[in-house]
Amino acid sequence: MRFLRSAAAAALACLPGLSMAADIDGSRLSWAWGIPFAGILLSIALMPLLAPSFWHHHFGKVAAAWTLVFFLPFAAVFGPAVAGGSLVHALLAEYIPFIILLVALYTVAGGIFIRGNLHGSPALNVAILAIGTVLASFMGTTGASMLMIRPLIRANDNRTHKAHVVVFFIFLVSNAGGSLTPLGDPPLFLGFLKGVDFFWTVSHIFPETLFLVGSLLAIFYLLDRWYYAKEGVLPVDPTPDTRRVGFDGAVNFWLLAAVVGLVLLSGFWKTPLGFDVLGTQVGLPGLVRDAGLIAITLISLRVTPAGVYRDNQFSWGPMQEVAKLFAGIFLTIIPVIAMLKAGAQGPFGAIVSAVTRPDGQPDPAMYFWATGALSSFLDNAPTYLVFFNTAGGDPVRLMTTLAPTLAAISAGAVFMGANSYIGNAPNMMVKAVAEERGVNMPSFFGYMAWSGAVLLPLFIVMTFIWFK
Template sequence: MKLSIWQRRCLALCVAGLPFMAHAGELNGAELAVWWGIPFAGMLLSIALMPLLAPIFWHHHYGKVTAAWALAFLVPFAAVFGVGAAGAGVAHALVAEYIPFVILLTALFTVAGGIFVQGNLHGSPGTNTAILALGAVLASFMGTTGASMLLIRPLIRANDNRKHVAHVVVFFIFIVSNVGGSLTPLGDPPLFLGFLKGVEFFWTVRHIFPETLFMLGSLLAIFYALDSWYWRKREELLPRDPTPDTRGIRLQGQVNLLLLAVVVGFVLLSGIWKSSVVFDVAGTPVALPSLVRDIGLIAVTLVSLAVTPRAVHEANQFGWGPMQEVAKLFAGIFLTIIPVIAMLKAGVDGPFSAVVRAVTRPDGTPDPAMYFWATGALSSFLDNAPTYLVFFNTAGGDPAVLMTTLAPTLAAVSAGAVFMGANTYIGNAPNLMVKAIAEDRGVKMPSFFGYMAWSGCVLIPLFIVMTFIWFR
């Protein structure tokens, strides 16, 4: 095969840079200028604003926008620090974080899409509250996306004979699409990123279980009271239920429940199994347990696709569009965040010293309350997964220290990222997916700011109470 002159030059540059790839991990954030964070900021702002300001353009070209921001970082970075450093940085971001992250999300998305809840419930306050509570439990084991996709359609069918349904979907987003996923790394992407960074699998459930119980208990109680008020109104029920009754509730694609247990098993195995076998992939160490986990999750995904009946996928309206969007967007996020993490790790000596000081007490120790609100504020309008990474590294980025000496700080970051992702439609990926499904089924959902009015009235007071109880 004959190479063009430009292909030969690019190949020569890559080969010349290979000897330096091992040094990419030594990037000193104190030596970087703050403008290196512009591509990361542009990436997140694009995700937050373009679906609102230019929805048609974004829908067709979000992949190109993502690639443009990634190149806006990589090209100058390679020019300044060398092709080898850029290549090693990309390799580390892909191998250590991005690929495992996408593999897990794909497995959970596929398994959840292979389970269909057949039947018609009647959406009384008790039934609706029970569905929300079930979703909260499932979210920590099959992910907020998986639990949301599994239960939102049955919940809408159960309430399709009622006039007021929007509040049911809003609380579903609060509880199932966000707060419910706070107990394990399987639940929400931020926690899985923490797991990849070295946080123990059961650390979160041990350290923010009381906060989660408070949030879920409060939200379920508020929802039951509000739904009961609507239910008691005479004009609440429509003359006819659009969905015919069936004999009980049945699950189709039950084999995926077993596959879900296998997913949990592989993730647990990678956290418990310690092995001295480590593979070097482009300068990034990959432990044998992590490799086994990822291969196992890929196998589970393929098995689920093979054994799930086509009728189940059709009933769930299963498609790869949402997963493709997540994969493309996070590729840009994981690349552009490389210099941001390095600058945050530099602490008060780096260009983000003002951020570090804002969440630090006068004696130099982290302030959990400030970490909770800072993480939560950004998670409300930007994606909560990269926000978690930002403040994880702001607090030092050492999982051994964060799990012990700085446990209150890590708990605050975890709670802020997961809980406050519910504050807006764009705080967490399932939020927009649930809204889109509800509107497609005829539910008149609140506008962007209308939804924020709901979260401001319901969630913010609960977060204030949490701060005074747990994060002082």
Template sequence: MNPRGATVGPGVTRPRAVLVALGCGLPAVASAAAIDGAALGAAWATPFAGLLLSIALIPLLAPGFWHHHYGKVALGWALAFVLPFAALFGVGAAGAALVHAALAEYVPFIILLTALFTVAGGIHIRGNFHGSPGFNAVLMSIGAVLASFMGTTGASVLLIRPLIRANDNRKHAAHVIIFFIFIVSNAGGSLTPLGDPPLFLGFLKGVDFFWTVKHLFPETLFLVGALLALFYVIDSRYYAKEGAGPTDPTPDTPGFAIEGQFNLLLLGVIVALVLMSGTWRPGVEFVVFGTSVGLPQLVRDVMLVLVALLSLKLTPAGVHESNQFNWAPMLEVGKLFAGIFLTIAPVLAMLKAGPAGVFAPIVGLVTAPDGQPIPAMYFWASGLLSSFLDNAPTYLVFFNLAGGEPQVLMTTLAPVLAAISAGSVFMGANSYIGNAPNLMVKAIAEDRGLRMPGFFGYMAWSLGILLPLFAVMTFIWLR
């Protein structure tokens, strides 16, 4: 979630503090987001496409190389954007783009993700768990509910470990994690602004807090219910074929208990800090090489770091040992998304250029000849782009394309706003990089020794299961 500086009404003076880094010499610009997307050709999407294909193919073709050098690969593609951009548009513009990607996008993202990973990693849910189809479905149902209140990332990191532990004697468990990503890491976060970053940005723009639950509840109930039913059928078939299965590497512990309960309070603090950053509007911001950093964001991020450190200090070592807690999944997500956030900048700029950019055909698809918006096309356009791009700025692109006026979008154009919201949240499940928890859950599962499908293998599941459900939803709600 990336709250920017607060918007201040007319007549209100906004104090600014311009921070200048010593010796850098980069000129201040309006914002890296002011990259003229209309001036960019399709070739500027090559670094992002290259990184995407690297994530998809190198783990399959050269797994050993990828395991040791994925960070260097991400850095290489990032430089493939920054260096030509600096050569053509100047060092100042490239530096501003780098600062904007870091301060406005990546740093808030990685701090929030690290805090959730740390705090949830300090909670050990102990009990007599067996990875039966019924247990797995119930745990995912609980996760779907929690996702709208503590975020898809928080619910995913909290529940993925007990789910893996319950199924670690299963011969076939990858599909369990895939459905967990569908349900908990994506679909469950569609009912409140706390659930997923796109909805939070809509809330910052003026969309009522409870608007999404009023307008997306039927669609969410259908999608989550259908996925749970499909999962139960598929998992029951696997479960029946497996029989007794191998010896359980983590024997069940009698009774139920939550260890590291202090971290539950810290999870609540994280949710409160995120909500605070979107509602507290002191009108104070700092400008760093053209990128605005609002005081609420600064306070939130500093407090999130303190929360993570407090969790590490107060969590008993035994809890971390029981969770097999380590930093490998966080490092993988952090390095890959650093490259993603930078290489995605020109792609988003070209999208924001609308009819003047190379993605003008996409813009044309969402509008009828009479100039009226087409909700179904907004759903599919925002959704398919959110499958591979950062779904939060993608949401904003289509939010603004539909007029950007929250009062109109919540009333007259409510079907359009619902379509944008549903597409941005639901279709984040289409690929591993569609939503941050997807890659996080995959990394945690692989760190625990579970063999997960590759990039295209995962998409075979998502395209075969999710797209038909999205087509049904279009027919029912978006005609």
């Protein structure tokens, strides 16, 4: 290990000016630096509607173009050291671990095939949504989403209208279900790493979660029953009743447990060993986790019979789409996060100041909505950290005296990730899988019309009950 650290240091010494940490002072940035990030979001929202063929073939190039629109001027203004350090930090500390975890979960969950034909009645759909919601807090929203979305789509392949089923799946399994443990969603895991007790969240926002999940399941059942009674089912079921219900590729359940174990290990294992890469600390626990996840991915591909992937209609298309688009998002978001971290002195100072009451005490309602609004379009993990630190950053005080504030931050970051397709990574993955299976999913703004009509009224009710 000492030899590797020395070799790394020697290699970095050969890059003059780039071995410095990239420290961006967000208070010096203009809001104009956020234009590339806004551009990639608008591209995701509008181009599938305005130029669907072009977008389908070139979305990766569009994401790369917006990234260059940010990085080239940024390097010219702040210098290659700051730009290079920021790029390395975004890749090594955020994007690469993020995409490695997603690939592992996507591959392992894609290697589990629930055989047999489930019939997508309203009652069965509610049961699948409820099971996926519970699983999300134990195996993560991404793992639960990738495990449950395929059998849900196949169960409803004899339904005329099924986009609403996937929309509520995103609301519940890809977001709300991850609110009870640090395993569920990245913001809560970051809180856990900052010192928040593992079971604190389940003991403090369980009523809010129960209200949101119960309300969504009830609304969905009424809506799905109306569609079912109005349209019935197709005369011919695309999935015939020829096989008993069961699991193929069940070995991947053990690999899924190993993924969860590695994520937990990286949180519990504390050691100063690691590397400094252009100012970015790459710790040994994270390296072990990522290497383990890569190994699990390769093992899953090796031990899973090809027929399981074929039956699951598994392809790398959805994963490639998410990887390319989120690469652009993670890189163009750099100045936006820096401006938020600048607090009241930054361009977003009005937002940060709005969460404090005139007497200097934090306002839980404003924390809930500010964290949630930004988590709807930004990465909800750094958004959680921004407001965690804005509220003082002391985990002991936040878990006790300021418990309502921490509950509001946690709920806003997790629940409101469902407000848009880009609010949480599983949202985009589920959308891509559903579209690949022929589901006519709502557009970016069409989805937001659903979330605005269904979720926002529930969030308003929650504000008056728990965050006032």
